[in-house]
Amino acid sequence: MPDTKPDSRTAGVPKGATALLLLADGTAIWGRGFGAEGDAVGELVFNTAMTGYQEVMTDPSYAGQIITFTFPHIGNVGANDDDIEADDAHALGCVVREDITRPSNFRSTEGFDAWMKARGRIGISGIDTRALTRRIREAGAPNAVIAHNAAGQFDIDALLAKAKAWPGLKGMDLAKSVSGPQKKLWDGGPWRLGFGYGAQGEGERPHVVAIDYGAKRNIFRNLVRAGASVTVLPATATYADIMAEKPDGVFLSNGPGDPAATGEYAVPVIKALLDADVPIFGICLGHQLLALAAGAKTVKMHQGHRGANHPVQRIGDQPHSGLVEITSMNHGFAVDGDTLPANVVETHRSLFDGSNCGIAFTDKRAFGVQYHPEASPGPQDSFYLFEKFVGGLK
Numbered sequence: 550m551p552d553t554k555p556d557s558r559t560a561g562v563p564k565g566a567t568a569l570l571l572l573a574d575g576t577a578i579w580g581r582g583f584g585a586e587g588d589a590v591g592e593l594v595f596n597t598a599m600t601g602y603q604e605v606m607t608d609p610s611y612a613g614q615i616i617t618f619t620f621p622h623i624g625n626v627g628a629n630d631d632d633i634e635a636d637d638a639h640a641l642g643c644v645v646r647e648d649i650t651r652p653s654n655f656r657s658t659e660g661f662d663a664w665m666k667a668r669g670r671i672g673i674s675g676i677d678t679r680a681l682t683r684r685i686r687e688a689g690a691p692n693a694v695i696a697h698n699a700a701g702q703f704d705i706d707a708l709l710a711k712a713k714a715w716p717g718l719k720g721m722d723l724a725k726s727v728s729g730p731q732k733k734l735w736d737g738g739p740w741r742l743g744f745g746y747g748a749q750g751e752g753e754r755p756h757v758v759a760i761d762y763g764a765k766r767n768i769f770r771n772l773v774r775a776g777a778s779v780t781v782l783p784a785t786a787t788y789a790d791i792m793a794e795k796p797d798g799v800f801l802s803n804g805p806g807d808p809a810a811t812g813e814y815a816v817p818v819i820k821a822l823l824d825a826d827v828p829i830f831g832i833c834l835g836h837q838l839l840a841l842a843a844g845a846k847t848v849k850m851h852q853g854h855r856g857a858n859h860p861v862q863r864i865g866d867q868p869h870s871g872l873v874e875i876t877s878m879n880h881g882f883a884v885d886g887d888t889l890p891a892n893v894v895e896t897h898r899s900l901f902d903g904s905n906c907g908i909a910f911t912d913k914r915a916f917g918v919q920y921h922p923e924a925s926p927g928p929q930d931s932f933y934l935f936e937k938f939v940g941g942l943k
């Protein structure tokens with residue numbers, strides 16, 4: 550008797566499909582694979598930035614996430630060794646509308662397909678990213694598996710089990726896993742066309758100790774541009790480790806995962822720094838950790854904010870209050886502004902949904918913003934925050 554049982558690995562796979570995006574509720578979205586083959590499980594989010602896909606893929610804050618780019622032409626300017634925010638890619642994969650075309654850009658040294666493959670990241674193209682984004686906006690960011698197999702073979706049951714079993718980002722500490730393992734003296738300022746990355750800067754400079762919870766490099770470059778020298782310490786650095794560096798100020802970086810989980814080891818250290826009246830500046834995860842150290846709470850957002858044109862308003866009693874900054878954002882958790890203690894004020898608010906975007910202590914030299922003033926990708930309206938921090942040291 551011939552075996553009439555269909556091959557379970559190809560059954561139900563549409564002709565020509567070499568990649569699958571499988572949501573934890575069982576929704577299967579088929580497309581064409583690029584980058585690495587294999588599968589990965591994480592939270593499916595969307596990013597609305599029109600440029601900077603390489604910076605987005607290498608932003609360590611995207612660990613544990615699969616990114617749907619709403620901009621349809623991803624990969625069209627290729628890849629290079631300069632436009633990266635960390636040595637490796639950290640997003641698990643990406644979902645795009647159009648197939649990857651041959652790069653058209655004088656700065657490109659490699660195609661995006663090959664770049665993704667070399668970093669073990671999975672891509673799926675040919676997806677109706679508008680419909681997918683609407684779905685995420687309405688139902689929230691789902692857990693999902695992204696899978697790529699050039700032969701079109703997928704064990705859908707096993708992949709679905711994987712998507713369902715993934716616990717989700719809530720309660721997950723990822724900062725430790727992406728943080729650099731040891732102390733590093735940071736070297737280099739922002740990039741300029743024709744010059745590349747700037748020099749460290751000379752002379753007596755305020756010394757910023759930056760805690761790396763999964764930092765984007767452009768933050769350190771902007772601290773240098775604002776006049777600081779920067780020493781980077783790992784996420785698990787103790788109060789004693791930090792003070793041994795004799796900081797003039799401490800910077801708390803962005804990073805992946807749930808701030809409440811990372812706060813278990815980070816918050817006691819930040820509390821001690823606040824008690825010692827060390828000046829502090831926090832960005833994104835760093836902002837959330839600073840708020841937790843103040844006694845406030847963080848919440849998981851419905852679908853999060855990720856893009857390069859998010860309007861944020863300066864509020865309260867401060868210079869240029871009422872002014873709107875166009876900002877770069879990447880966060881899925883937020884500080885609950887209603888839980889701030891009496892000595893901490895809200896300084897910035899999202900004009901999209903009113904969520905908290907900045908805090909400042911009234912009795913200490915400590916402040917933080919939820920968005921990314923270093924941009925990369927994105928607008929540079931908010932560079933003044935680096936000047937405010939570094940200019941206030943010493």
Ligand SMILES: NC(=O)CC[C@H](N)C(=O)O
Nearest residue numbers: 610803804833834881882
């Ligand atoms: N960019 C970040 O630092 C993100 C912070 C945190 N992981 C969040 O999703 O809200």
